[in-house]
Amino acid sequence: xxTVKIAVIAGDGIGTEVIPEGIRALEAAGRQCHLEYEWTxxxxxxxxxxxxxxxxxxxxxxxxxxxxxxxxxxxxxxxxPDHISLWGLLLxxxxxxxxxxxxxxxxxxxxxxxxxxNKQPGDIDFYVVRENVEGEYSAMGGIQYEGTEREIVSQQSxxxxxxxxxxxxxxxxLAQSREKKHxxxxxxxxxxxxxMPYWDKRVALMAQQxxxxxxxxxxxxxxxxxxxxxxxxxxxxxxxxxxxxxLSDLGPACTGTIAIAPSANINPEKTFPSMxxxxxxxxxxxxxxxxxxxxxxxxxxxxxxxxxxxxxxxDTLLNAMESVLRNKNSLTHDMGGTASTQELGxxxxxxx
Amino acid sequence: xxTVKIAVIAGDGIGTEVIPEGIRALEAAGRQCHLEYEWTxxxxxxxxxxxxxxxxxxxxxxxxxxxxxxxxxxxxxxxxPDHISLWGLLLxxxxxxxxxxxxxxxxxxxxxxxxxxNKQPGDIDFYVVRENVEGEYSAMGGIQYEGTEREIVSQQSxxxxxxxxxxxxxxxxLAQSREKKHxxxxxxxxxxxxxMPYWDKRVALMAQQxxxxxxxxxxxxxxxxxxxxxxxxxxxxxxxxxxxxxLSDLGPACTGTIAIAPSANINPEKTFPSMxxxxxxxxxxxxxxxxxxxxxxxxxxxxxxxxxxxxxxxDTLLNAMESVLRNKNSLTHDMGGTASTQELGxxxxxxx
Ligand SMILES: CC(C)[C@H](C(=O)O)[C@@H](O)C(=O)O
Ligand SMILES: CC(C)[C@H](C(=O)O)[C@@H](O)C(=O)O
Numbered sequence: 118x119x120t121v122k123i124a125v126i127a128g129d130g131i132g133t134e135v136i137p138e139g140i141r142a143l144e145a146a147g148r149q150c151h152l153e154y155e156w157t158x159x160x161x162x163x164x165x166x167x168x169x170x171x172x173x174x175x176x177x178x179x180x181x182x183x184x185x186x187x188x189x190x191x192x193x194x195x196x197x198p199d200h201i202s203l204w205g206l207l208l209x210x211x212x213x214x215x216x217x218x219x220x221x222x223x224x225x226x227x228x229x230x231x232x233x234x235n236k237q238p239g240d241i242d243f244y245v246v247r248e249n250v251e252g253e254y255s256a257m258g259g260i261q262y263e264g265t266e267r268e269i270v271s272q273q274s275x276x277x278x279x280x281x282x283x284x285x286x287x288x289x290x291l292a293q294s295r296e297k298k299h300x301x302x303x304x305x306x307x308x309x310x311x312x313m314p315y316w317d318k319r320v321a322l323m324a325q326q327x328x329x330x331x332x333x334x335x336x337x338x339x340x341x342x343x344x345x346x347x348x349x350x351x352x353x354x355x356x357x358x359x360x361x362x363x364l365s366d367l368g369p370a371c372t373g374t375i376a377i378a379p380s381a382n383i384n385p386e387k388t389f390p391s392m393x394x395x396x397x398x399x400x401x402x403x404x405x406x407x408x409x410x411x412x413x414x415x416x417x418x419x420x421x422x423x424x425x426x427x428x429x430x431x432d433t434l435l436n437a438m439e440s441v442l443r444n445k446n447s448l449t450h451d452m453g454g455t456a457s458t459q460e461l462g463x464x465x466x467x468x469x
Numbered sequence: 470x471x472t473v474k475i476a477v478i479a480g481d482g483i484g485t486e487v488i489p490e491g492i493r494a495l496e497a498a499g500r501q502c503h504l505e506y507e508w509t510x511x512x513x514x515x516x517x518x519x520x521x522x523x524x525x526x527x528x529x530x531x532x533x534x535x536x537x538x539x540x541x542x543x544x545x546x547x548x549x550p551d552h553i554s555l556w557g558l559l560l561x562x563x564x565x566x567x568x569x570x571x572x573x574x575x576x577x578x579x580x581x582x583x584x585x586x587n588k589q590p591g592d593i594d595f596y597v598v599r600e601n602v603e604g605e606y607s608a609m610g611g612i613q614y615e616g617t618e619r620e621i622v623s624q625q626s627x628x629x630x631x632x633x634x635x636x637x638x639x640x641x642x643l644a645q646s647r648e649k650k651h652x653x654x655x656x657x658x659x660x661x662x663x664x665m666p667y668w669d670k671r672v673a674l675m676a677q678q679x680x681x682x683x684x685x686x687x688x689x690x691x692x693x694x695x696x697x698x699x700x701x702x703x704x705x706x707x708x709x710x711x712x713x714x715x716l717s718d719l720g721p722a723c724t725g726t727i728a729i730a731p732s733a734n735i736n737p738e739k740t741f742p743s744m745x746x747x748x749x750x751x752x753x754x755x756x757x758x759x760x761x762x763x764x765x766x767x768x769x770x771x772x773x774x775x776x777x778x779x780x781x782x783x784d785t786l787l788n789a790m791e792s793v794l795r796n797k798n799s800l801t802h803d804m805g806g807t808a809s810t811q812e813l814g815x816x817x818x819x820x821x
Contacts, residue, residue, distance in 0.1 A: 193659065199658050199688075204662065233697075234584055234585060255661070256663070268629065269630075271627055272626040272627075275621065275623055277620065278621075279619075307552055308555065309605055310609075311608070311622050337715055339718055341715055343722075345584050345585075345719065362657075362689075363689055366694045370694030370697045
């Protein structure tokens with residue numbers, strides 16, 4: 118019997134409602150493969166911040182290091198400024214553990230009402246590969262002449278060759294492994310003078326090493342338009358921290374609901390634990406109502422198992438999702454159903 | 470008889486095909502109001518760059534200053550890096566003439582096939598107000614350790630209180646003038662540490678002066694998702710240079726085609742000429758085929774006349790557009806028709 122050790126941070130809002138369903142589904146799928154889990158729960162959240170002035174203890178990162186992976190619900194809640202809650206927990210984990218790949222599948226499933234006209238299940242099936250530790254998400258910069266009419270805020274983005282090349286390599290390799298072998302890169306080189314032309318240059322250079330891959334370069338503005346107008350065009354889409362973030366909310370929205378979308382924060386070298394979470398946030402507006410959709414968390418759990426070397430568990434979970442999605446009675450309100458979070462979770466377990 | 474003096478920069482690619490149709494439509498609508506135009510054509514473009522090494526002459530901005538307005542087609546073409554073509558023409562004009570408002574209407578018209586399911590004409594009708602001269606579009610920054618493994622690119626964004634407050638004021642005033650009185654602001658304060666929380670703070674402060682206006686603050690990622698999932702929710706959406714750019718391509722894409730969308734680069738104080746252009750670019754892939762849609766340019770012309778104090782001409786043009794859009798035979802391929810650029814232009818003139 119093998120055991121995997123998972124650190125669980127349910128976090129805030131609906132994070133605490135969807136994580137238990139993720140665990141239930143993983144347990145059920147694990148049993149079939151004689152896999153055991155050791156779950157260790159960390160109550161780090163905005164509540165913790167209110168009590169202690171910190172999102173996580175000073176040695177928080179140290180505590181996480183020994184785990185095989187981290188399973189996260191959602192972080193952030195009204196009352197704690199976003200840039201505090203995120204820079205105190207989620208972003209430091211991504212950085213300290215060099216989770217430089219953020220991988221987000223976008224897929225149109227049978228049964229999920231699609232906001233785009235005339236799209237069939239299967240039409241939309243691509244990955245967003247997002248750079249996850251540098252770029253526009255940066256605390257470098259500051260304010261000058263504060264409190265006066267002349268206030269100026271400077272905000273820096275940082276792009277390194279190291280950081281750019283490794284995410285591009287991951288994206289090219291992923292494209293290489295897929296049937297279409299098609300990579301689209303998102304920049305804004307006509308407006309953003311230094312960083313974006315640099316990214317384009319690194320793409321062009323790396324493309325030479327992958328002659329089989331068809332490479333498109335898009336400006337982010339028209340790329341978002343194309344997600345709506347021709348989502349079937351895309352296969353692997355790579356972008357900076359900010360652009361990848363935007364595209365990986367927009368993509369899932371085009372397939373019906375961001376509530377089922379997972380997000381894998383991967384350290385491909387496995388030097389450190391990777392982290393798996395749903396794309397959705399803590400959703401204060403529906404927190405406490407037990408109507409949150411647990412599928413993003415369950416799919417994130419599936420990606421976690423894939424990363425840890427258990428592709429059968431990944432597939433079991435995905436198959437269960439596919440079956441359950443076809444049955445409207447099991448779905449939560451965001452997908453046109455009336456089931457509670459727990460009922461949808463139970464339907465998945467039953468299917469497994 | 471009054472005369473307005475317009476500087477015309479047709480630019481590159483389909484810019485040179487759509488501008489003549491815009492002029493024809495404006496002439497036709499002007500005749501009805503006994504208005505004359507004096508058109509002065511400037512052949513500034515990527516072709517000029519190839520010949521002279523410059524997108525426009527050194528005294529280009531000086532030459533434009535005396536005009537009532539600037540009517541622009543599109544700038545940029547393969548062979549000239551985007552950041553050169555744009556920073557050599559479009560962006561300097563926006564900046565030198567303090568066109569700090571970029572105003573872009575998003576409207577679903579009868580007759581235009583909508584990529585979103587179940588939307589009716591009238592359901593989508595909002596404005597994107599984009600900050601147009603500072604923010605993320607910045608040439609500040611540079612590269613360190615160039616040519617080595619350790620290359621680092623730093624890219625700065627600059628947000629001033631002056632620049633932030635004046636665009637917010639414009640957006641709040643616009644919201645105030647509309648029925649819904651609803652303003653949505655786009656930021657990314659959980660990831661971008663300095664500039665975005667600053668923008669949020671200025672919004673919160675200004676909101677106190679407009680108690681009648683309902684104000685939402687969105688992160689850009691979920692906001693793009695909401696454009697697809699609930700476009701009818703929006704009334705006035707305000708964002709930084711980059712976020713406004715993204716939203717004003719995505720918005721029109723959600724209403725069927727960015728080819729009909731106009732972009733007004735406005736200096737509200739009228740100290741300098743304002744500039745009017747279609748949202749679409751030079752579209753090298755369809756250039757020379759006479760299939761480009763001229764409606765974005767015609768609508769931009771209408772906004773120009775509104776700005777110059779001729780609302781009747783604006784309305785005449787918009788009414789003509791509405792009628793022509795209902796007749797599939799007059800439409801270009803991007804809207805499901807077979808008409809050429811000139812045929813669609815002629816249909817507008819006839820309607821006027
Ligand atoms: C061409 C480019 C610099 C420009 C911009 O992003 O401002 C265009 O996309 C626009 O939206 O007007
Ligand atoms: C919470 C926020 C900082 C985060 C991000 O933008 O990275 C989230 O939107 C995500 O996409 O994981």
